Amino acid sequence: MQDDDIANIMRALGHPVRLSILRFLASQQQRECCCGDVTESLPLAQSTVSQHIKVLLDAGLIERKPHGTRNRYMIRQDRLAELGTAFGGLIDGLNLRAPHKETEPA
Amino acid sequence: MQDDDIANIMRALGHPVRLSILRFLASQQQRECCCGDVTESLPLAQSTVSQHIKVLLDAGLIERKPHGTRNRYMIRQDRLAELGTAFGGLIDGLNLRAPHKETEPA
DNA sequence: CATGTTCATCGCAATTCACCGATTAAATTC
DNA sequence: GAATTTAATCGGTGAATTGCGATGAACATG
Numbered sequence: 001m002q003d004d005d006i007a008n009i010m011r012a013l014g015h016p017v018r019l020s021i022l023r024f025l026a027s028q029q030q031r032e033c034c035c036g037d038v039t040e041s042l043p044l045a046q047s048t049v050s051q052h053i054k055v056l057l058d059a060g061l062i063e064r065k066p067h068g069t070r071n072r073y074m075i076r077q078d079r080l081a082e083l084g085t086a087f088g089g090l091i092d093g094l095n096l097r098a099p100h101k102e103t104e105p106a
Numbered sequence: 107m108q109d110d111d112i113a114n115i116m117r118a119l120g121h122p123v124r125l126s127i128l129r130f131l132a133s134q135q136q137r138e139c140c141c142g143d144v145t146e147s148l149p150l151a152q153s154t155v156s157q158h159i160k161v162l163l164d165a166g167l168i169e170r171k172p173h174g175t176r177n178r179y180m181i182r183q184d185r186l187a188e189l190g191t192a193f194g195g196l197i198d199g200l201n202l203r204a205p206h207k208e209t210e211p212a
Numbered sequence: 213c214a215t216g217t218t219c220a221t222c223g224c225a226a227t228t229c230a231c232c233g234a235t236t237a238a239a240t241t242c
Numbered sequence: 243g244a245a246t247t248t249a250a251t252c253g254g255t256g257a258a259t260t261g262c263g264a265t266g267a268a269c270a271t272g
Contacts, residue, residue: 158230
């Protein structure tokens with residue numbers, strides 16, 4: 001994952017409403033969870049929530065699964081893990097970088 | 107650290123140029139490192155770089171140390187560590203959370 | 213086929229962002 | 243104290259973001 005991708009995801013995470021949406025999805029993950037549910041949990045219009053969902057979709061942080069008239073959304077755990085790794089690497093790389101990167105002993 | 111702060115920092119990290127600036131600062135950390143140096147390393151105007159630096163400053167990711175006519179910048183390692191923790195907590199919280207909420211204001 | 217539900221998408225307004233050149237402020241140097 | 247250096251800030255422009263209500267597509271049901 002390179003800087004552009006990381007920046008992209010960071011921007012997607014860079015809005016309180018989108019963090020709320022992710023948190024909500026996490027808390028409801030095993031049940032049905034459609035756009036309407038998310039909208040009910042927020043003081044925003046349905047269209048606005050749909051937009052935010054699209055941003056999260058584009059960043060690859062969630063996935064859509066059509067189910068009848070509604071769409072079920074869920075967090076992409078694989079991408080979260082990937083992001084965790086990339087972010088760790090970023091922080092690590094910013095941490096007083098030496099001439100070459102090496103895993104330091106604890 | 108709450109969602110607004112996290113979102114704020116994420117937004118600060120959500121731009122490739124700002125990631126580049128952080129990486130540059132990390133690579134030069136022990137030497138003098140002023141706005142001009144950063145500007146030279148990027149295809150952007152000085153004013154633009156200064157703006158990005160301000161965003162990073164406001165997010166608390168770097169600090170400024172006046173030194174003669176120039177300002178020396180450096181990464182705030184303490185904040186990076188803090189951020190790492192907060193981010194880990196975020197990812198963790200999104201990772202299939204069990205349906206119990208403990209802290210709830212009435 | 214008509215109706216209702218769900219939700220993505222389409223305008224549209226207001227705000228913010230990213231970038232630039234020009235200016236200003238502060239410190240140094242002559 | 244004038245000139246130089248460094249860099250923050252101002253003003254402006256165009257693009258993107260955030261919010262909304264309204265429209266329309268896809269599906270289910272009467």
